[in-house]
Amino acid sequence: MTVIDKDKPSPEWIAQMRKRFKVEREIDRALTFKLEKRAGPAYSKLPLDTLVEGVRSLIASQYGEPFDIRNPHWLAGGASKLQMRFDLNWNRPGVGRETTRMVLRNDLAEALHATSRAREFQIVNALKGTLPVPPVFWYDNTGEHLPYPGIVYGFAEGVTKPSNAKSGVSGLGTYMPEDVRNKLAPQFVENMARLHTFDFRQAELSAFDIPQTGTENAHWAVNWWDRVWEEDADEEVPLVALASSWLHKHAPAVEQLSVVHGDFRTGNYLFDESDCRITTWLDWELARIGDRHQDLAWSTSRAFATMAEDGKTLLVSGLMPEPQFLEAYEQASGLSVDRKSLHYYQVFNAYAMVGMTLGTSYRVARNGKSHQDVLLAWLLGVGYMLLDEMRDLIEKGP
Amino acid sequence: MQLRPQIQIQTIIKAMMEDVIPALDQTNQLAMQSAQLTIGTLTMIAQHLPLEYRYDCDELARLIDAAAKLREQAQGGTQTEQAVLALRAALESGREVLDRARAEPSEIVEAVGLLRRATGDTVRAVYAESEPSVRDAVDATVLEVSKEQLLRDRSWLLMQGWEPDPGAVPAVETLLRPVGAV
Numbered sequence: 152m153t154v155i156d157k158d159k160p161s162p163e164w165i166a167q168m169r170k171r172f173k174v175e176r177e178i179d180r181a182l183t184f185k186l187e188k189r190a191g192p193a194y195s196k197l198p199l200d201t202l203v204e205g206v207r208s209l210i211a212s213q214y215g216e217p218f219d220i221r222n223p224h225w226l227a228g229g230a231s232k233l234q235m236r237f238d239l240n241w242n243r244p245g246v247g248r249e250t251t252r253m254v255l256r257n258d259l260a261e262a263l264h265a266t267s268r269a270r271e272f273q274i275v276n277a278l279k280g281t282l283p284v285p286p287v288f289w290y291d292n293t294g295e296h297l298p299y300p301g302i303v304y305g306f307a308e309g310v311t312k313p314s315n316a317k318s319g320v321s322g323l324g325t326y327m328p329e330d331v332r333n334k335l336a337p338q339f340v341e342n343m344a345r346l347h348t349f350d351f352r353q354a355e356l357s358a359f360d361i362p363q364t365g366t367e368n369a370h371w372a373v374n375w376w377d378r379v380w381e382e383d384a385d386e387e388v389p390l391v392a393l394a395s396s397w398l399h400k401h402a403p404a405v406e407q408l409s410v411v412h413g414d415f416r417t418g419n420y421l422f423d424e425s426d427c428r429i430t431t432w433l434d435w436e437l438a439r440i441g442d443r444h445q446d447l448a449w450s451t452s453r454a455f456a457t458m459a460e461d462g463k464t465l466l467v468s469g470l471m472p473e474p475q476f477l478e479a480y481e482q483a484s485g486l487s488v489d490r491k492s493l494h495y496y497q498v499f500n501a502y503a504m505v506g507m508t509l510g511t512s513y514r515v516a517r518n519g520k521s522h523q524d525v526l527l528a529w530l531l532g533v534g535y536m537l538l539d540e541m542r543d544l545i546e547k548g549p
Numbered sequence: 550m551q552l553r554p555q556i557q558i559q560t561i562i563k564a565m566m567e568d569v570i571p572a573l574d575q576t577n578q579l580a581m582q583s584a585q586l587t588i589g590t591l592t593m594i595a596q597h598l599p600l601e602y603r604y605d606c607d608e609l610a611r612l613i614d615a616a617a618k619l620r621e622q623a624q625g626g627t628q629t630e631q632a633v634l635a636l637r638a639a640l641e642s643g644r645e646v647l648d649r650a651r652a653e654p655s656e657i658v659e660a661v662g663l664l665r666r667a668t669g670d671t672v673r674a675v676y677a678e679s680e681p682s683v684r685d686a687v688d689a690t691v692l693e694v695s696k697e698q699l700l701r702d703r704s705w706l707l708m709q710g711w712e713p714d715p716g717a718v719p720a721v722e723t724l725l726r727p728v729g730a731v
Contacts, residue, residue: 196567386551386662390695392669393688396676453713465713513551516560525564531552532709535702542695545688 157382158518159190172378174371175360175439177267182378184293184300185265193519194260197298199223202235205297206255209289212296216242226254230526231262236306252306253288258299261520263507263527265379266436268292268302269358274410274438275304277354282342283420285431307431309421325417326457327469334427336470337479339420342429343450344484347409347443361440362408368441369402372499376506383510385517394502394541403492405442413437415446416455417468443486448496451476453540454504454533494549501541509534550702558595562588602654609647616640700724 155164165186169179203223210218218241226234235255242248258268268290275287286305291297312325327335352361362368377395384391412419414434421431449455450468457469467476477488512527512534514520521527570584597604616636623633652660668691675687703712704721712718 387665387669389665389668389672389691390699392672393691393695396673397688400676456713458713509551513556517556519559519563522567523564525560528552528556528560529709531556532706533711534551535699535706536711538695539699539703542692542699546692546696 157189157385157514160186160382168378168382172374172381174375174378177270177358177360178375181265181267182382185261186382189261189518191260194521196522197233199225199235201298202233202255202257203237205257205291205301206235206237206303209291209296209301209303210239213289214241218242221250230523230530231259231264231521233257233259233522254304254306255297255301256304257297257301258294259515259521260299261511261515261518263511263515263530264436265511267358268300270438271302271435273354273356273358274435277351277356278346278349278410278432281345281349283429283431284435285433307421307433308423309430310424311418311421313424325469327417327466329460331427332466332470335417335422335429336476338429339417339450339468339470340476340479341483342420342432343412343415343446344480344486346412346415347446347484347486349410351408351410351440356440359440364406364408365404366402368405368408368439369495369499370399372439372441372445373398373402373502376499376503379506380510383506383514385513386509388505388509388538390538390542391502391505394498394505394545397545398495398499398502401495403442403444403489403495405444405492407443407486408440409443411439411441411443411445413439413445413449415450416452417470418455442492442496443484444489444492444496445499447477447480447488448493449500451493451497452500452504454537491549494544498541498544501537501544504537505534505541508532508537550705552706554598555595558591558598562591562595565591599655602650606647606650609643609650613640613643613647616643 165183168186169183174182203220207220210220218239221238221240223235223237226236233256235257237253237255238250239253240248240250243251269292272287272290275284278284279286285307288303288305290300290302292300294300313328313331316326316328351359360371362371373395380391380395412432412435414437419432419434420429421433422429451473453465455468456465458464459466459472464472467473470476471479477493480486481488508530512531516524516528516531565584565588570581570588573580573584575581617640620633620637620640623629623636672687672691675684679687700718701721701724704718704724707715707718707721
């Protein structure tokens with residue numbers, strides 16, 4: 152048997168991965184970029200000045216006037232990105248001379264997702280005016296200016312949870328008090344409905360491939376995580392092989408394609424704590440054009456749910472019971488919820504999360520590629536609960 | 550089981566060295582010394598862990614050889630006779646245990662890995678070319694074996710707090726058969 156050293160992938164093996172799994176072109180580029188860099192050095196702490204110089208180079212390459220970077224400092228949070236806050240004094244187009252608060256989100260040597268900053272930039276720009284999204288200014292897709300790829304956003308105000316709320320790592324299991332969730336829940340549904348009815352065909356989304364209606368989008372999605380599993384996992388899991396085969400076999404057709412966020416849940420929006428208004432949707436790196444049921448299923452995952460005060464009602468994304476959520480979504484969007492597709496994407500999402508945790512978290516931590524390897528190794532443990540959720544879903548059927 | 554002490558220890562040491570120690574008050578000698586000892590101890594555990602079983606078997610084998618010689622050599626009064634009787638019992642018990650300890654832990658893990666891969670490949674092959682009835686049968690077998698294994702995996706990691714209803718997951722000690730009973 153040929154032993155593949157996934158820590159030092161050969162060009163032949165990388166070519167084999169690219170050929171074997173049909174994914175969108177920009178996703179292929181990001182995954183290939185990851186593999187080509189893998190044998191390189193582990194992540195080592197970057198001085199703040201290195202990021203400042205990288206941002207300076209990035210801005211200078213795309214903005215022709217004088218500017219000044221002030222008050223740079225680290226920003227906490229984010230298991231898969233380094234974040235730096237800074238103030239930019241510049242002649243902002245359409246505004247004039249001002250100081251704008253900004254955030255650099257910089258990739259690591261490897262992280263939980265190997266994704267594209269170009270896609271992130273395009274989708275956030277495209278959704279301006281449709282959803283509350285942060286302003287996005289510049290990106291570096293290949294680490295030409297920054298130590299690793301990165302993107303510069305305007306600083307967004309708000310909190311991910313009430314100041315006194317409890318939550319697990321990465322915002323999982325955030326408990327929202329009843330008065331807060333009663334205000335957030337309708338906005339959560341309304342925002343999802345607006346996203347799924349957004350006319351993406353008129354937007355500049357050249358880093359996205361648009362699948363045919365029918366089953367093509369589902370196969371592309373499964374191929375993405377098939378490839379991630381193949382590239383990152385150390386230990387084979389027979390249930391993963393079964394789930395992949397099952398997902399390809401049962402791919403549902405979609406008649407109306409939508410922009411899918413890919414990580415639509417509590418923890419990925421900010422809200423104003425004084426009036427509970429959602430101010431910004433974050434973390435667009437998994438966005439794709441596909442089936443709305445992917446987001447619906449993601450939001451309803453057990454991994455993001457919390458229990459209501461009665462101890463028996465599971466709240467979707469910590470906000471509302473599932474039947475109420477789905478009914479409100481149908482009303483807000485005018486789109487139907489197909490139970491079979493919802494079930495399919497619940498299996499799919501568990502499959503993707505298993506890939507991220509048991510596959511990617513392991514590989515990144517093993518090779519010391521991130522600033523939070525200890526957190527990624529810890530996250531690996533949730534993979535077994537997710538596997539069991541996936542098993543249960545396949546066994547019970549829609 | 551992918552979450553093993555080796556990767557956990559490696560990441561803990563990195564977090565200690567890169568994040569925790571630089572944030573400590575460098576003049577607090579007790580805290581600095583304790584942090585360094587924590588890293589040193591973890592490094593030693595990481596070195597010893599893969600060899601611990603071999604280390605113990607190696608000692609057992611040498612003690613068996615020595616006991617066999619002593620049994621022949623030791624002669625004296627009643628006290629010696631009683632000691633040799635106990636030595637003979639311990640020798641037989643030690644031989645029996647060593648006789649059963651034929652595989653290294655790493656060999657068990659490798660055998661598990663090999664079977665996992667072969668099972669996965671069989672599933673993929675069946676989905677690619679077999680009849681629906683065959684597929685259904687294979688589905689049932691894999692789902693069943695996964696259910697049992699995942700119960701143990703989830704129980705093994707219960708203290709991490711991922712389970713929505715931890716009370717429904719039995720303690721791992723009650724789920725694992727003793728090695729001799731497998």
